[in-house]
Amino acid sequence: MIEEAKQYNISVIAWFEFGFxxxxxxxxxGILEKYPNWAAKNSSNKPVIIDGIHWMNSFLPDxxxxxxxxxxxxxxxxxxxxx
Numbered sequence: 001m002i003e004e005a006k007q008y009n010i011s012v013i014a015w016f017e018f019g020f021x022x023x024x025x026x027x028x029x030g031i032l033e034k035y036p037n038w039a040a041k042n043s044s045n046k047p048v049i050i051d052g053i054h055w056m057n058s059f060l061p062d063x064x065x066x067x068x069x070x071x072x073x074x075x076x077x078x079x080x081x082x083x
Contacts, residue, residue, distance in 0.1 A: 002078055002079055002080070006079075011080075011081040012078075012079070012080045012081065013080060013081055013082045013083065014071075014074045014075070014078070014080050014082070014083045015083075016067075016070075016071065016083070018053065019058075019067055020040070020055055020056045020057075020058045020063070020067065021053045021054070021055055021056075022038070022039070022054045022055060022056045023053075023054040024052050024053055024054065025049075025052040025054075026052070031056070032054060032056070035062070037060075038056045038057060038060060038062065038063050038066075039054065039055070039056065039057065040055040040056055040057040040058070041057070071083050
């Protein structure tokens with residue numbers, strides 16, 4: 001996509017729509033299986049699942065660092081103008 005966009009002088013901005021979403025009821029990313037303590041929990045200590053989307057706890061340093069590493073990898077590896 002980036003190479004095609006360059007041909008038409010179009011800038012590419014990486015978009016992470018559901019940044020802290022880990023999985024859906026139908027599709028598992030494996031991240032919460034590998035790091036179950038990363039799951040967001042509600043006040044009853046149950047996993048936060050909204051409309052079938054399983055969420056990670058964005059306040060945990062490990063989750064924050066993981067997400068930051070993904071953003072940085074994309075920014076460093078691909079010729080994008082922003083995130």
